[in-house]
Amino acid sequence: MYSIIFFLILTTNGFIFSDKENIILVPSAAFRNHLNVVSTDWLLYNQGWYYEEDSIQAVIMEKSLEKIIKKDLDINRIKLFTAHGKEKKNVCIDGLNRSMCTSTDDEGRIKNxxxxxxxxxxxxxxxxxxxxxxxxxxxxxxxNIRTTGEIYLCDDNGITFISDIDDTIKITGVTSSTDTLINTFSGDFKSVSGMSDIYQYWQKKYNATFAYLTASPDQLYPFLREFLDRENFPSGSSHMRHFTWFDENFISFFMSNNYIKSKTETIQMFIDNTFNRTFILLGDIFQKDPDIYASIYMKYPNRIGKIFVRKYNNDTSGLQRLQQVFQDIPQRKWSTFESGSDLPKDIFLV
Structure with missing residues (x-):
């Protein structure tokens, strides 16, 4: 009898968990509509996830992970990873020129x-x-579910900084499975020193827009947003993947190379939808950012103003790898940094 009650009403420290539904909206981008050469219309993209929590699965995952990494974890983050998407459900978009309704996909995602x-x-x-x-x-x-989303304008002219998040502006430790778990599910996210200061400076100096690309899943977006706001990073669109339990496991998802395709497609979306905008690419050496950025540069050399790659101090082998990856790119077009103070205030000064 008591075991049945436990599974029906889950309590931890006297708190009663009840599964709830909600929507996460990830900031997206808008571009001029170039499908019609005489049109001045805009194309707006939205992206989100309609989900329902599973409190029992969340506690099971929490206790399992805590045994592995010997550290208390944030149950609110875990809840989003054990939640399941509300597939093929109607949702309505309001607040623009007209109301419209659409359906979520097989994963509960909203993409229009x-x-x-x-x-x-x-x-x-x-x-x-x-x-x-x-x-x-x-x-x-x-x-009674309503969420506000943001769509950032990216016009044909100007400068956009496209920045990776993990180990570029936020300390994640993607080279270590344990560090990745700890930094993802425990405590406040920590910023790489000086990065928000230089991003704010560039935003004002160049009247620039920002877009954040990351291999992280969109289940982390509410906590990434809290981090970006707390550390005073410029606001902008975010472009993330989505984790489901059809993936092998969280670590293999986080550290896999299949994000190369999604990052490449996102950068190409920005370039193809703007005529003359210049892009500055920022990433880190610890995954495949240099390879992605080198490939993009070779395809669009006139659209990439600069590439910045974060590395560790005295990383001789890493620097040698970068020199090989960027061997066909002019030296003035790329450089390395370890913290925000290493980055130049005037990017275009030769």
């Missing part, structure tokens, strides 16, 4: 593209610290 005119964009756009964005809402019919 919609179009508004330039006049409508001027009506909806908000500007904050040189950053133009549109706010919209997604709701679930007949349920």
């Amino acid at each position: 593209t919609f179009q508004i005119t330039n006049n409508e964009m001027n009506r909806f756009v908000r500007t904050d610290i040189n950053t133009a964005k549109v706010l919209y809402q997604i709701s679930v019919p007949n349920k």
Whole structure:
């Protein structure tokens, strides 16, 4: 009898868990519509996830991981990894030129593209610290679920900084499975020294926009957003993968090379949807960022203003690898750094 009650009402330290539904919206981007050469319309992308928590699975995962890494973990983060997507469910988009409804996919993900005119964009756009964005809402019919999302404008001209997150601006430790687990599920995320300062400086100096690319799953977005806001990084779109339990396991997902395709496609999306915008690419040496960025540069040399790669101090073998990866790229187009203070204030100074 008591075992049945335990599985129906799960309690920890007197707190009663109840599974709940919610939506995560990850900030996305908007581009000019170049499908019609005479059009001044905008194409807006949205991205999100409609999910339901599984409190029992969350506690099981929490206790299992704590035995492995010998450290207390954040149950709120774990809940998002044990949640399941609400597949083929109706959700409605509000707050723009018209209301529209769509369905989630087989993983509960929300992925849509919609179009508004330039006049409508001027009506909806908000500007904050040189950053133009549109706010919209997604709701679930007949349920008290409503979430606000952001779409950041990326026009044809200007400068965009495309930055990796893990071990570029946030200490993750992707070279160690244990460090990755600890830094993902335990405590506050920690910033790489000086990175937010130089990003803020570049934003003001170049009137730049920012886009954040990461191999991390979108289940981490609420906590990444808290980190970005707390450390005063410039706001911008975020481009993440999605973890499901069909993946082998969290560590293999996090450290796998299949993010190369998603990162490459995202950068190419920005380049292909803007005519004259210049892009600055920032990443780290610990995964495949240099290979991705070198490949992008060789394809679009006139669109890449600079490549910056973070490495460890006295990493001779790492530097040799970079020199090999970037052997066909002019030396003035790439450089390394260890912290934000190593990065130049004037990027285009030869």
